[in-house]
Amino acid sequence: MYWDQLSSKQIAALDKNIPVLLNIAAIEQHGAHLPVATDRLIGEHFSGLLNKEMEDRVLILPIVAVGCSDHHMDFSGTLSLSHNTFAAVVKEMIQSVLHHGFYNILLLNSHGGNQGIMQVIIEQLGFANPNAHILGASWWNVAKEELLKITETGPGGTGHACEFETSLMKVIAPQLVHDSQIKQGANVWAFPSVDGDLLTGPKVSFYRTMKELTPNGVYGDPTKSSTEKGLQIGTSVTKALKGLVLEMYSLKNRKHISS
Numbered sequence: 001m002y003w004d005q006l007s008s009k010q011i012a013a014l015d016k017n018i019p020v021l022l023n024i025a026a027i028e029q030h031g032a033h034l035p036v037a038t039d040r041l042i043g044e045h046f047s048g049l050l051n052k053e054m055e056d057r058v059l060i061l062p063i064v065a066v067g068c069s070d071h072h073m074d075f076s077g078t079l080s081l082s083h084n085t086f087a088a089v090v091k092e093m094i095q096s097v098l099h100h101g102f103y104n105i106l107l108l109n110s111h112g113g114n115q116g117i118m119q120v121i122i123e124q125l126g127f128a129n130p131n132a133h134i135l136g137a138s139w140w141n142v143a144k145e146e147l148l149k150i151t152e153t154g155p156g157g158t159g160h161a162c163e164f165e166t167s168l169m170k171v172i173a174p175q176l177v178h179d180s181q182i183k184q185g186a187n188v189w190a191f192p193s194v195d196g197d198l199l200t201g202p203k204v205s206f207y208r209t210m211k212e213l214t215p216n217g218v219y220g221d222p223t224k225s226s227t228e229k230g231l232q233i234g235t236s237v238t239k240a241l242k243g244l245v246l247e248m249y250s251l252k253n254r255k256h257i258s259s
C-alpha cells in the first residue's frame with residue numbers, strides 16, 4: 001500500500017505493526033547511457049515489486065528522491081543534499097510516521113552515497129525512539145549471496161551505472177537507456193589496498209570523487225548488462241525484502257522486550 005494513496009482515516013485504522021518503508025535514493029549522473037533518475041527509478045522498482053508481493057502488508061512512503069551526491073558534482077545534472085539536510089528530512093519524515101503510532105520502519109536505500117548517513121540516522125532515531133525498530137537495507141547488500149551468483153563481471157564489474165544498474169534499467173525504462181553510449185568504466189582503484197565494488201565492498205573507508213575514480217562516471221562494466229539479469233536481480237532483491245518485512249512482523253515492541 002502507498003501511504004499517500006490512503007485517507008487519513010484509513011491510515012488511522014491500520015494495525016500499527018505494519019512495516020513502513022521509506023526509499024532513499026539519488027538524482028545524479030550515471031554515465032552517458034543512463035538517466036540521472038536511475039537510483040530513484042531502481043528504488044521505486046523494488047518498492048513496487050515488494051508492494052505487489054505484500055499487498056496490504058507493507059506501507060510505502062513517498063520517496064526521498066535526492067540524496068547525498070557531492071562526490072558526483074563534477075558531472076552535470078547531479079543534485080545533492082548535504083548530510084545534515086538529508087538526515088533532517090529523513091528523520092523528520094520518520095518521526096511523523098512514529099508520531100502516528102507505527103513502530104516498524106525500513107529504510108530502503110538505492111544509492112551508495114547514502115550508506116554512511118543512513119547508519120547515523122538509524123542510530124539517532126533508534127536512541128530517540130526506544131519503542132521503534134529502525135532498519136536500513138541497501139538493495140545490493142540485502143540479497144548479496146543471490147546477486148553474487150548473477151554477476152559475470154568479477155571484482156570491479158558492479159558499482160555505478162554498471163552491469164547491475166544498467167541491467168535493471170533495461171527492465172525498468174529501456175527507452176531511457178542509450179545503448180550506443182554503453183562503455184566500460186575505468187575503475188581506477190583509490191589506492192592499492194582499496195579494491196572492492198558494489199558486492200564485495202572496500203576493505204577500508206575512503207573518499208574520492210567519482211571523477212577521480214572513473215573519468216566517464218561509470219564504475220563497473222555495463223557492457224555485460226542484460227534484461228535477463230535485470231529480471232533476476234528484481235526477483236532476488238524482492239524475495240530478500242519480503243523476508244525482511246515478514247520478519248519485522250514478528251518483532252516485539254522494544255520497550256516491551258526490555259520491561
Ligand SMILES: [Zn+2]
Nearest residue numbers: 038039161165
Ligand atoms: Zn546508481
